[in-house]
Structure formats: structure tokens, C-alpha cells
Amino acid sequence: MRQIQGRLTMDKEPAFDIATSARTRGSRPEGAVLLRASGLSKAFGSQLVLDGVDLELRQGEVVILRGFNGSGKSTLLNILSANLEPDAGVLELGVNGARKIFRFPSRWWQKLGLNNRFTPELIFNKGFGRTWQDIRLFSSLSLRDNIAAAIPEQVGENPWFAVGRFSAVQRQESTVASSSQEELELLGLGEEGALLAEKLSVGHAKCVAIARAVRAGAKVICLDEPLAGVDTLHKKKIVELLRVLAQREHITLVIIEHSWNISQIMDLATTLWTLEGGKLRVEQPSMAGLPPVNADNESDIQQLGRTATLTSRRVVGKEVATPFLEVEDLVVYRGRRLIVGDYQEDGGEIKGVSFTLRQPGLYHLHAPNAWGASTLIEAIAGIIPVARGKIRLNGKDIERFSPWHRVSAGVRIALARANGFQSLTVREMFDLAQVRSLPEGFDLLLEKQMSSLSGGERQKVVLWSILHGPAFMVGIFDEPYMSLDVREAERISAELGRLASEKAILITVPASTCSTGEGFYEVP
Numbered sequence: 001m002r003q004i005q006g007r008l009t010m011d012k013e014p015a016f017d018i019a020t021s022a023r024t025r026g027s028r029p030e031g032a033v034l035l036r037a038s039g040l041s042k043a044f045g046s047q048l049v050l051d052g053v054d055l056e057l058r059q060g061e062v063v064i065l066r067g068f069n070g071s072g073k074s075t076l077l078n079i080l081s082a083n084l085e086p087d088a089g090v091l092e093l094g095v096n097g098a099r100k101i102f103r104f105p106s107r108w109w110q111k112l113g114l115n116n117r118f119t120p121e122l123i124f125n126k127g128f129g130r131t132w133q134d135i136r137l138f139s140s141l142s143l144r145d146n147i148a149a150a151i152p153e154q155v156g157e158n159p160w161f162a163v164g165r166f167s168a169v170q171r172q173e174s175t176v177a178s179s180s181q182e183e184l185e186l187l188g189l190g191e192e193g194a195l196l197a198e199k200l201s202v203g204h205a206k207c208v209a210i211a212r213a214v215r216a217g218a219k220v221i222c223l224d225e226p227l228a229g230v231d232t233l234h235k236k237k238i239v240e241l242l243r244v245l246a247q248r249e250h251i252t253l254v255i256i257e258h259s260w261n262i263s264q265i266m267d268l269a270t271t272l273w274t275l276e277g278g279k280l281r282v283e284q285p286s287m288a289g290l291p292p293v294n295a296d297n298e299s300d301i302q303q304l305g306r307t308a309t310l311t312s313r314r315v316v317g318k319e320v321a322t323p324f325l326e327v328e329d330l331v332v333y334r335g336r337r338l339i340v341g342d343y344q345e346d347g348g349e350i351k352g353v354s355f356t357l358r359q360p361g362l363y364h365l366h367a368p369n370a371w372g373a374s375t376l377i378e379a380i381a382g383i384i385p386v387a388r389g390k391i392r393l394n395g396k397d398i399e400r401f402s403p404w405h406r407v408s409a410g411v412r413i414a415l416a417r418a419n420g421f422q423s424l425t426v427r428e429m430f431d432l433a434q435v436r437s438l439p440e441g442f443d444l445l446l447e448k449q450m451s452s453l454s455g456g457e458r459q460k461v462v463l464w465s466i467l468h469g470p471a472f473m474v475g476i477f478d479e480p481y482m483s484l485d486v487r488e489a490e491r492i493s494a495e496l497g498r499l500a501s502e503k504a505i506l507i508t509v510p511a512s513t514c515s516t517g518e519g520f521y522e523v524p
Helices: 073-080 120-125 143-148 159-164 166-186 202-215 232-247 373-381 403-409 426-432 455-467 486-499
Strands: 033-044 047-058 062-066 088-093 100-104 128-131 220-224 252-256 271-276 279-283 299-304 308-314 325-334 337-340 353-357 361-367 388-393 411-414 474-478 504-510 513-515 520-522
Touching: 033 073, 047 073, 047 252, 047 271, 062 073, 073 220, 073 252, 120 128, 128 202, 143 166, 143 202, 159 166, 166 202, 202 220, 202 232, 232 252, 299 353, 325 373, 337 373, 361 373, 373 403, 373 411, 373 474, 373 504, 403 411, 411 455, 426 455, 455 474, 455 486, 474 486, 486 504
Parallel strands: 047 279, 062 252, 062 271, 128 220, 220 252, 361 504, 411 474, 474 504
Antiparallel strands: 033 047, 033 088, 088 100, 271 279, 299 308, 308 361, 325 337, 325 353, 325 388, 513 520
16 A cells, blocks of 8 residues: 655654655646546525636646635535535546546436446545545544545445454454554654544644545545644644655645645645636746735743743833733643643642733734643633633633623634534624624625635634624634635734724734734744
8 A cells, every 4th residue: 555655753854855856846747637627617596606617637736726715715626526516517537547527417317326426435436535624533533543444445344244254354454553553653643543533733633634535545635724723843744745745656736725825835836726706717836925924023922831922012102000811820621631731840730821911912822733722712711611720801800700701891702613603694693793884895795604604704704793893802813814815814914903002912823823913924
């Protein structure tokens, strides 16, 4: 079975020694055509998302797919991986020498035969893999079992063979487990093979998800935001893993990534796809469209434990007598696992997290994956209990307040995921949030359910519900730019910068990026 060539040591610099690729950046590979599409169209209700899209994928090609929120990036990826059927068009597959053509809309008789139905299982068997923005590992299985589960056509999958060929099943399971462990060792995760996937950091989990797709025999892998929510070190690991797959294994990659991460994978790209107005534009890779760079230094650095920092940009002339928010010696567990706080090297009492939002301004919490930033925010919001510590808002202790009482007291919090009520329309969300004036650009979304929106559109609704809702004193936003395109991220960034003249705005971001309220910049 094919294995990833090269070792990813996740706690160190990349250990690859990759020779410079013979192909020049931006030159398209001359390999065999693996997929060809013509006239792909898809509408949701009255909204036409894809309008006659034509495309072609060749072996070894690395495509970056970009576009504004709601432009149809995930829709196109879902169609290419058969998780969504187009309304019209033709898809021709040619992986492993087996040519297969699908014409849409499908006729009723085409759906009767198992070999003719356009399904993820069929596309998977044709060599097309997929990773998701929300990762989708089996959380209750070990890392080793997550990779082992991807191997197709295992003897034990047949219940008759599982009973009648028990010895053969056991032998194969032993071989599969051993080779899956080797795969983890190549990723630098050999010692964590028995670890449950739910305990894995985002960066590690994304590497395992990619490795699982390779393990399944994929010749084409569609990746939805592989660098999103990942700190600097793990971004390097993921980029190097993608480099190995493209340049050594000659696997074709189609990558959705937001503009401020595109620069980190641009040297891998051979083709740039841009979706706009339902049309797909094919271009040579370029650095166009990257967000502005702002190298201004921030001031007032507070250390939070060993690996996280809180930086702030003060608003001159806005000093106040009582700090907006004070967190003192906070310790938080999830079950028996310590999440917020540090064990002492001498085995003494756990040291909690302390910081202060003293006055109006922008505050940025920089923390590596698995540090506990989201848990810290949930504790401040009152969603999960604290084991020890104080939380004071405008001088008043609020750690005993219910979440809604904290909102009434002046705290607004937007978590990175699972925001919004999926069964409500956008209009109902705004009504619930007491939004009095409709933000620009939401006219076409008002009657849509939250569940039908793209990830970026849902994020927009949640953020604008807070920013245009009732007044608040402290706003805490957990990775607010996740899933947003550059245009919308700049709007949100500018709004947060404006609010910071009167309020304390805390933004958590992966350790690699942050926003100043005037643009985005990379943290060295």
C-alpha cells in the first residue's frame, strides 16, 4: 500500500528534504486528464450559485479554489466529490484508466443500478478523496483505527467472511493495524496511535484526515480549508504534507483556502480557479487578492501561561478607573482534563490564567492549538463551570451569573463554531438579536434558513447580530475571520476597530495571524 514519503515531526521544523520540483511554479502538468466537467449548474431556490462551469483536472495538478463568501466554492467541491448533484451539466471521470460519464439531470433509470448512481461511495472508489473544514474524524476511535478504517475492501467488511474466514480477518486486521501505525509514525504521531481522535489538536487532526484520504487510495483529493484554525507550526506541517503528495506522489489537489492563507500554499499551485457570479475563471497562480499587510507593533503584552500572550492596542485618552474585564487565577477542566491553567514543574498548585482588559481597545489572544482559548471563552460566557478563579466585569464578580445574566451585564461572545439557530431564517436571527438596522448586503439572505447558508454567510449573520445588536461593554470573538473572505473580513475588522474606541474587543486567533482593525498581518 502506498505510504506518505517523508516524516512529519509535529513538534519540530519539517523534516522533509524535498528536491526542487522540475516543474516551474504556475506551469500546468501535462499528465492525464482525471476529471472534466462542462456546463455544471446549481441553484438553491432562486439563487443561481454555479452557472455553466467548465473545468479540467490533470494528474499532479494543484488547484487553489477561491471566491467571496457564498460564491459557490464548497458547492463546487461537494459536486466534484458527489456529495451534491448538479442541476445540469456533464462530469467525466478518468481515474485508474476507468472512464465514467455522468449527465445531469439524472434520468430515473440511471438511479436504479448501483454502478450508475452518482454517489460519494462511487466517486470514492474511482479515486476521489475529500477532507472537510470540520475535519470529521471518528472521534470515539483511536488515530490508528481512523486510518485503518479508510482501507477499502477489507475482508471483515463482509459479515459472512467475518464469521466464516475469521482467521483471515484477524491476519488482515493485524497487518492493517501495523501499516496504519507506520503511517502515524511518518506523521510524527506514532506515540499517539492509541489516542482517541477527540483529544487531538486541530493541526494534528487535519494531518490525520489528509493521511486517511491517501490511505484510501485517492488520486484526487479535495480539501476544504486545510489551514483554517491552525497555528504557524502546524501550518508548516500541513503545507509540507501537501507538497509531498503533489510532488512525490503526484496526487491531484483541489484546495479551498481563504486569501490570507493562500500565500503559504501559492508556491505549490499550478492553477488558480476563481468563482464569481456563478462563473469559473481559470488563471495562472499569482499573489493578487491577498489581504493588506500591516506591520505596526502592538503594545501591552500580557503573558497567559507558558505559551499564550494577550496583546493590546490602547485608545489614547480613554483611560478608565475600573477595568472592563478582569480574569484572575482561572482554572477550567473538561471532565478530568485540565484545559485552562498550567501544572507546575515542582508538582505544586496549578497556576491559573490571569489577564485584564483595562480600557477600550483591541486585544488579541495568541495561543497555539489545544491551548484552551475556546474553553476560556466559554468559561467567561458561563457556558462551562470554572474550578477556581474570579471573573469581574466593571468591578463586579460575575462568575456565579448565568450566561444570560452575563449578557445583560454587558458581555457579548461569538464562538468559533456552532453559532446561530439552524432552523431560523436570517430575518428571525436578526429579530432575536434585536438588530434594529439591517446591515448592508443581507437583502438576499433574509428569508433563507441558517442551515442553507455557506459557512462564511453564517459567520456574517452571527457577527453582525452582535455588532448591530444592543450596546455592550466587552465583546469576545473566537476566531471571527474563520470562513470569511477578504472583503467581508475587512468589513468586520473595520467595524471591530471602530467599536474598540469605546469598548473592549477581545479577538482570539491562531498564533499565526491576527487583525489590527486596519487590516491583517502575519505575526513573526
